[in-house]
Amino acid sequence: MSDKLSKNELSPWPHRFAVSLVCATFPLIWVGGLVTTYDAGMAVPDWPSTYGYNLFLYPWQTWLFGPWDLFIEHGHRLLGALVGLITIGFVWSVWRHDSRRWMRGASLAVLGLVLLQGGLGGARVLMDQRQLAMIHGCVGPAFFGFGVALAVMTSNLWRAGITKPQTTPEMAGKLKRLSLTTLILIYVQLVLGAQVRHIPVTASPGTFRILVFFHLLMAIIVTVHIAQVYRSILRIYGSAPALRLPGYALGGLICIQISLGVQTWVVKYGWPAFLTESDFAAGHTINASSLSQSLTVTAHVAVGSLILAFAVMLYTRAARLFRTETTALGSGALMIGLAT
Amino acid sequence: MELPTRKAMKLSVIRHWFVSAVAVVALAGPMAGCSRNEATFNRNEAYVKNQERLTKETFSAERKADLDEVLSGLFGTPDRPIVPALGDIDVASVMDATKLHFAAGPVGRDERGRARGLYREHCAHCHGVTGDGGGPTALFLNPYPRDYRRGTFKFKSTPRQSKPTHEDLKRILIEGIPDTAMPSFRALPDNEIDALIHYVRYLSIRGESERSLVQYALFELEPADEEANIEEERLFDLTSGNRSDRAAELREYVGAIVQKWLGAEAEATAVAPPxxxxxxxxxxxxxxxxxxxxxxxxxxxxxxxxxxxxxxxxxxxxxxTDYDDWAKELEPTVPGALDEYLALGRFVFPPRNVxxxxxxxxxxxxxxxxxxxxxxxxxxxxxxxxxxxxxxxxxxxxxxxxxxxxxxxxxxxxxxxxxxxxxxxxxxxxxxxxxxxx
Known part of the structure; x- marks a missing residue:
């Protein structure tokens, strides 16, 4: 397995496709989040067709001016199809321009993942299973993270390399381990969040309580880990510009995410009982399906995925910058393993 | 290269196991419940217990099975609700079959693009599929979500013990209830609000009928007499010769409840200015x-x-330190009683003071x-x-x-x-x- 690239392999196309994949997947996650927020998963009862029409031939007037849940569900399908096409483009460009065998394997893995995700979405509709919607919601961020990893691995930073940060091997090793642990914890937190969000109406109140408890506990654990990551990056501030962006993004996004989490609870269930004597809590009426409610709840989902994306970026960049013989060769394989 | 300390290694092992355990739970969780079948109505075990304690009688497992069967025959299931046939009584004004179809069942649209499952989309997460106030989120909410099965509604224009009018229920759905988790559904179109009102009445009437039938079984039917080798009188026995009489009798009980709902509009308190x-x-x-x-x-x-x-x-x-009627049914002030109720399981919650x-x-x-x-x-x-x-x-x-x-x-x-x-x-x-x- 070679990690070296010939001149011919310095084509920008794999990276362009990978970045396009990431850019198209993020809105897809938003729209997917809206599908759940508006409970629109079954707005179109058939799949892969839409009310008997080919996906791409469904009358645009009905789509744009029909019911809102149909608009977002069909929009989600169209955007999903676009992501699928970009993935095919990515596979083509990698096989055309990139001779790294593991990268070719990764390109096939991401294609497999997008097919699996599409299939899960279809199965959710055909079987009308909300649990499949939950799994579909968990695979989405994994795909997004995988796309980010591929974007890093096809970038100039990965291929040409940059100056290694001036730090001790212990510090480098710690940062790599910490960023990997943080990445896994964030994904587990997303899965817990998906379970809270997709709780079946037949579930017991006790189950929901346990899920919320673990989601909150994990929020604290993730926040502590991100704070540690942030501190570690500050220590090597001057010599690791490639880690600054994901590190700072994680720090900022976790603050936004915690705030969105609190807001999500308030817009869905109101203020906690101990605040009931406050004027703002006593006078607060929840507005179901309001724009503010939908955007807040969906933003909490989307920012969760964005945090995962930056954690992936941080880990892959750290793995590359502080590479040893084994990590340099194995980080790509690890990302494939994590994603699949 | 410097070796990690023993403490650091221990911490690393603990972290590894913790992450692994949570990951397994979190990732296995989505798979749980994939085999879940059609939604079902929960039996009102708390009320059965309440009546058992009151009458010192036992509501046998056979009677419970009868009760489920009778209710299913009269009202159908959460996915396929039935409007009970009650002769001359205008049941459709209270619970219209088309509107129930609109509100019941899983969320989605049917082949003709018509919305379905409005209740599960908007209400069931708190009020539960049965309307027992036992939805998944219930334990977090204060006050607990309303249990419709008593047929008691708080904010209405009619007197105590009377049913709310259509307009009363609509007002709550449109305005919501401040300082509670009950949202305003102002964004929903009128026909959806209307369907939800019909479905809430359906759940309420079903719940009241269940309570009524529990009382009927305990007060009207003959219990088993082991000494005389007599089996208990069944609530509804398909093999019995008088089953049509019994069916008519049970329908009368349900009819009386529906009549109360029909009378609500006339009972609204007209308010003259001072x-x-x-x-x-x-x-x-x-x-x-x-x-x-x-x-x-x-x-x-x-x-x-x-x-x-x-x-x-x-x-x-x-x-x-007082309680509302829902909580009082769990006899919170009677020593030892509450434990019996709470032991009934996941849909009975610790009472809170009102x-x-x-x-x-x-x-x-x-x-x-x-x-x-x-x-x-x-x-x-x-x-x-x-x-x-x-x-x-x-x-x-x-x-x-x-x-x-x-x-x-x-x-x-x-x-x-x-x-x-x-x-x-x-x-x-x-x-x-x-x-x-x-």
Missing amino acids: SWLANGAELSHEREVELLKHGRDLFYGKVAACVKCHGDSAIGDGQT RPRNLRMGHYRGGRKPVDIYWRIFNGIDGTPMPALSEVLKQEGEEKIGVTHDDIWALVYYVRSLPYESISQPVAVEAAYQRERQ
Whole structure:
């Protein structure tokens, strides 16, 4: 397995496709989040067709001016199809321009993942299973993270390399381990969040309580880990510009995410009982399906995925910058393993 | 290369195992429940227990199975609701089959693009598929989501023990209930609100019928007599020769409940304006001060006795240890009883005390319009300790202890003025009131 690239392999196309994949997947996650927020998963009862029409031939007037849940569900399908096409483009460009065998394997893995995700979405509709919607919601961020990893691995930073940060091997090793642990914890937190969000109406109140408890506990654990990551990056501030962006993004996004989490609870269930004597809590009426409610709840989902994306970026960049013989060769394989 | 310390290694191992354990739980979780089949209605075990304790009888497993079968025959399932056939009774006005179809079942659209599953989309996460207030989120909410199965609704224009009108339920759905998790569904179109109202009535009538049939089985049917080798009389025995008589009898029970709902519209309390506003008259400042003083007298007086629960300062700190009717059914004040109820399982929650409203805040759960507050005072709040002053209503000039229509309006004026009255510096007449009360 070679990690070296010939001149011919310095084509920008794999990276362009990978970045396009990431850019198209993020809105897809938003729209997917809206599908759940508006409970629109079954707005179109058939799949892969839409009310008997080919996906791409469904009358645009009905789509744009029909019911809102149909608009977002069909929009989600169209955007999903676009992501699928970009993935095919990515596979083509990698096989055309990139001779790294593991990268070719990764390109096939991401294609497999997008097919699996599409299939899960279809199965959710055909079987009308909300649990499949939950799994579909968990695979989405994994795909997004995988796309980010591929974007890093096809970038100039990965291929040409940059100056290694001036730090001790212990510090480098710690940062790599910490960023990997943080990445896994964030994904587990997303899965817990998906379970809270997709709780079946037949579930017991006790189950929901346990899920919320673990989601909150994990929020604290993730926040502590991100704070540690942030501190570690500050220590090597001057010599690791490639880690600054994901590190700072994680720090900022976790603050936004915690705030969105609190807001999500308030817009869905109101203020906690101990605040009931406050004027703002006593006078607060929840507005179901309001724009503010939908955007807040969906933003909490989307920012969760964005945090995962930056954690992936941080880990892959750290793995590359502080590479040893084994990590340099194995980080790509690890990302494939994590994603699949 | 420096080796990690023993402590660091231990911490690393703990972290590894913790992450692995949580990951397994979190990732395995989505798979759980994939085999879940059609949604079902929960049996009202708490009420069965309540009646067993009351009658000292046992509601056998066979009878429970009968009860489920009868209810399923009359009302169908959450996915396929049935409107019970009750002869001449106009059941469709209360629960229309088309509207029930619209609101019931899993969320989605049918082949013709018509919405389905409105109840599960908007209500079931809190109120539960059965309408028992036992949805997944229930334990986090305070107050608990309403259990419809008693047929008791708090904020309505009709008297206590009466059913709410269509408009009452619509008002709650549109306005929501401040300071609770009950949202406003203002964004929903009228036909969806209408379908939800029909479905809530359906769940309520089903729940009331269940309670009624439990009573019927315990009070009307013959229990087993082991000494005489007689088996207990079944609630509904398909092999019995008199099953059509029994079916007719059971339908009568359900019919009586539906009749109460049908009568709700006629029972709404019509509210006339106070005499001082009759014929378009305007209220002078002096008269308003006088009315506030009168309202305050009533608030602290012995007839209305609002002070007893809402407290001397009207901040809701009077009687704070009472329970609402839903909680009282779990006999929270009877030693040992509550444990029996809580042992019934996941849909019976620890009772909470009902808190009288803090009237100084100016936020009222049942609505802030004068007529809303009039209804609360006149009709009370069903299912809670808030009494109805209609019980002591008297005509103007009548010589008996009670309150007149205008007195209630004076109370409404006073209650609405409370958020603007300083507790530390009440109106100038405070000293006089203190003397009177002493």
